[in-house]
Amino acid sequence: MATPTLQVALDLLELDRAVEIADEAVRGGADWIEVGTPLIKSEGMQAVRTLRERFPGHEIVADMKIADTGAVEVEMAAKSGAGVVCILADADDAVIVEAVRSARKYGVRLMADLINVADPVSRSRELAALGVDYINAHVGIDQQMIGRSSLDLLRRLAGEVGTPVAVAGGLDAETASEAVAAGASIVIVGGNIVKAADVTGAARRVREAIDQPEIRPREEESQDAAIRRLFEAVSALNVTDAMHRKGAMAGVVSICGRVKAVGRAVTVRTLAGDWAKPVEAIDVAGPGDVLVVRNEGRTDVAPWGELATHSAENRGVVGIVIDGAVRDVDDIREMKFPVFATATVPNAGEPKGLGEINTEVACCGQEVRPGDWIVADESGVVVVPRERAYEVARRAMEVKKNEERIREEIRRGRTLSEVSELLKWEKRH
Numbered sequence: 155m156a157t158p159t160l161q162v163a164l165d166l167l168e169l170d171r172a173v174e175i176a177d178e179a180v181r182g183g184a185d186w187i188e189v190g191t192p193l194i195k196s197e198g199m200q201a202v203r204t205l206r207e208r209f210p211g212h213e214i215v216a217d218m219k220i221a222d223t224g225a226v227e228v229e230m231a232a233k234s235g236a237g238v239v240c241i242l243a244d245a246d247d248a249v250i251v252e253a254v255r256s257a258r259k260y261g262v263r264l265m266a267d268l269i270n271v272a273d274p275v276s277r278s279r280e281l282a283a284l285g286v287d288y289i290n291a292h293v294g295i296d297q298q299m300i301g302r303s304s305l306d307l308l309r310r311l312a313g314e315v316g317t318p319v320a321v322a323g324g325l326d327a328e329t330a331s332e333a334v335a336a337g338a339s340i341v342i343v344g345g346n347i348v349k350a351a352d353v354t355g356a357a358r359r360v361r362e363a364i365d366q367p368e369i370r371p372r373e374e375e376s377q378d379a380a381i382r383r384l385f386e387a388v389s390a391l392n393v394t395d396a397m398h399r400k401g402a403m404a405g406v407v408s409i410c411g412r413v414k415a416v417g418r419a420v421t422v423r424t425l426a427g428d429w430a431k432p433v434e435a436i437d438v439a440g441p442g443d444v445l446v447v448r449n450e451g452r453t454d455v456a457p458w459g460e461l462a463t464h465s466a467e468n469r470g471v472v473g474i475v476i477d478g479a480v481r482d483v484d485d486i487r488e489m490k491f492p493v494f495a496t497a498t499v500p501n502a503g504e505p506k507g508l509g510e511i512n513t514e515v516a517c518c519g520q521e522v523r524p525g526d527w528i529v530a531d532e533s534g535v536v537v538v539p540r541e542r543a544y545e546v547a548r549r550a551m552e553v554k555k556n557e558e559r560i561r562e563e564i565r566r567g568r569t570l571s572e573v574s575e576l577l578k579w580e581k582r583h
C-alpha cells in the first residue's frame with residue numbers, strides 16, 4: 155500500500171497565523187497544505203499564492219468548494235499555485251464538466267467534496283466518469299456537531315469507487331488510523347491539528363497513526379454518557395460561547411468557590427422559602443442530577459441548607475442551583491458541595507408543601523425544563539436545552555480547543571487583539 159497522504163486543513167481567518175501553523179504542521183509530517191474555505195473567504199487567492207511561495211515542496215490544495223462557474227474558479231486557484239482544487243460533489247454536472255476541462259488545461263487535479271450528497275456511492279461513480287481525480291468522504295463541521303461521522307461515510311464507499319478516496323471531518327490520530335485501514339489514501343485533518351497548542355506534536359501523532367493503520371476496538375458510548383463526558387471536560391464559559399453567548403443565569407454564584415456541577419435538571423418551584431418541595435425533590439432526583447430551585451427570587455428566606463445538602467449528596471445529586479438564598483454556608487463550604495445561589499441568609503422558611511416538582515421554571519432569567527442540562531462552575535450557571543445538548547457539548551469542546559491555540563500564541567508574545575485581528579473584524583455600519 156502506498157504511504158497515505160496527510161493533508162492539513164488550514165481553517166483559519168488570518169493568513170499570518172495560517173503560515174505559522176502550516177510551518178509547524180509540516181514539521182510534524184503534513185504532506186499537503188489545504189487553504190481552507192474560511193481562509194480563502196477571508197484572505198482571497200492571496201492565501202493560496204502566499205502558501206505556494208512559502209512551501210515550494212508541498213502540494214497546495216485550494217478548498218474552493220466550487221458550486222458554480224467551475225472553469226473560472228479552477229483557473230483562479232491554479233494560477234495562484236494550487237495543485238489540487240476542491241469542488242462540491244453536489245454541483246450540477248455542467249459545473250463539474252467545466253471544472254474538469256479547466257483542470258486539464260491548467261494541469262491541476264480536482265477533488266470532489268461529498269458533503270451533504272444523498273447517494274454518495276452513485277454520485278462518486280458519476281464524478282469519476284466525469285473525470286474528477288479524487289473523491290472526498292467529507293462530513294462538515296456543523297454536521298459533525300450533530301453526530302455525523304466521516305468514517306461511516308468512508309466505509310460506505312469502500313470498494314465501490316475506483317478513484318483515490320480522501321476523508322475529512324473531525325479526524326484525530328485514532329480515527330485517522332482507522333480511516334487508512336478503511337481504504338483512505340488522503341487523510342485530511344483540520345481542527346485536531348491546527349487548534350492544538352503544539353501543532354507539530356499533533357501532526358506528528360496523526361502522521362505516526364496513519365503510517366501504522368489499525369482498527370481498534372471501540373467502547374460503545376450512549377449519547378447521555380458522551381454529553382456528560384464533554385460537559386465535564388469544558389467550562390460553563392465554553393458552553394455559553396457555543397450557544398452564541400446565551401443560556402447563562404444572571405446573578406447566581408458558587409457558594410463553595412471552585413466546584414463544578416454537570417447534570418440533568420430536576421426542577422422545583424417553591425414559595426417564600428418553603429423547603430418541603432426542594433427537599434422532596436431530592437427523592438425524585440437520581441444520581442447525576444442537578445436540582446434547580448426557584449424561590450421566587452427571594453433573598454430574605456432560604457429554602458435550602460446544610461441538612462438538605464447532605465441528603466442530596468447521599469442520593470448522588472451533583473449540584474443545587476437556587477434562584478434565591480441559601481443558609482448554613484460555612485457547613486456547605488466544608489462539604490465542598492456545588493451549591494449555587496443568588497444570596498445567603500440565616501432564615502429558613504416553613505415546610506408547607508407549596509409549589510411543584512418537575513415543571514418548567516424561570517430561574518435567574520433562564521427557562522429551565524426537567525431534563526435540560528446544567529453546567530455550573532465558579533463563573534456561573536448555564537442551561538442547555540435537552541434537545542440541543544449533544545450538539546452544544548460538541549461545539550463547547552471546539553471552543554475549548556480553539557482557545558488552546560490562541561492561548562499559546564499569546565504566550566509567544568502576541569496580543570489577543572492581534573491574534574483575533576479585532577480591528578479587521580469590527581462590524582462595518
Ligand SMILES: O=C(CO)[C@H](O)[C@H](O)COP(=O)(O)O
Pocket residue numbers: 163164165190191217293294295322323324325342343344345346
Ligand atoms: O472543509 C472543512 C470544513 O468544511 C474542513 O477543512 C474539514 O472538515 C477538516 O477539518 P476538521 O478536521 O476540523 O473537520
